[in-house]
């Protein structure tokens with residue numbers, strides 16, 4: 001895989017607002033890290049995939065293996081790629097993220113891939129992890145290219161990490177992504 005893709009996702013600051021309202025007795029979200037956040041591109045939900053970490057939780061500066069799997073309604077192309085990124089609460093990337101090839105997989109078949117990367121050397125107390133399966137096109141078209149995604153909100157109080165009006169756990173992707 002000689003194509004390194006890197007995606008810039010931007011989170012809505014609105015993500016955090018509902019916690020203050022909902023969390024009478026804040027509880028930290030427990031480990032294992034829960035990959036339960038839906039991603040959106042241009043207002044459209046992206047099909048959810050699954051991810052597990054080892055070790056869990058992520059240790060700053062140490063290698064972490066993501067075991068990623070799922071069953072999607074669209075094919076994963078021959079150049080399908082998984083992108084992994086860390087972001088802070090205002091949507092800035094933490095570290096460089098990573099990418100790895102995904103085995104080409106027909107729609108409605110289970111795919112599975114392990115990807116190991118070195119976690120960012122510094123992690124804030126609250127951050128997001130995104131795992132995104134992309135069929136890269138040239139030029140990139142996130143709405144079309146992103147076929148699966150899931151996010152985790154780490155270090156937040158338990159309860160919805162909702163968007164506006166308590167809409168359930170969502171990470172919102174901007175339209176920009178960059179091929180390096």
Ligand SMILES: *[C@@H]1O[C@H](CO)[C@@H](O)[C@H](O)[C@H]1NC(C)=O
Nearest residue numbers: 041042043141142143144175
């Ligand atoms: C985003 O969604 C709007 C409304 O559904 C659509 O008109 C627009 O073309 C979409 N943008 C992209 C980049 O796909």
Ligand SMILES: *[C@@H]1O[C@H](CO)[C@@H](O)[C@H](O)[C@H]1NC(C)=O
Nearest residue numbers: 061062063064116117118119
């Ligand atoms: C992470 O794994 C890579 C490849 O196995 C290795 O070169 C690197 O030293 C490891 N990093 C840490 C922090 O263990």
Ligand SMILES: *[C@@H]1O[C@H](CO)[C@@H](O)[C@H](O)[C@H]1NC(C)=O
Nearest residue numbers: 003077078079135136137138
């Ligand atoms: C990935 O493969 C598709 C289909 O062959 C092709 O159209 C696309 O340009 C390739 N993506 C990149 C980034 O080369």
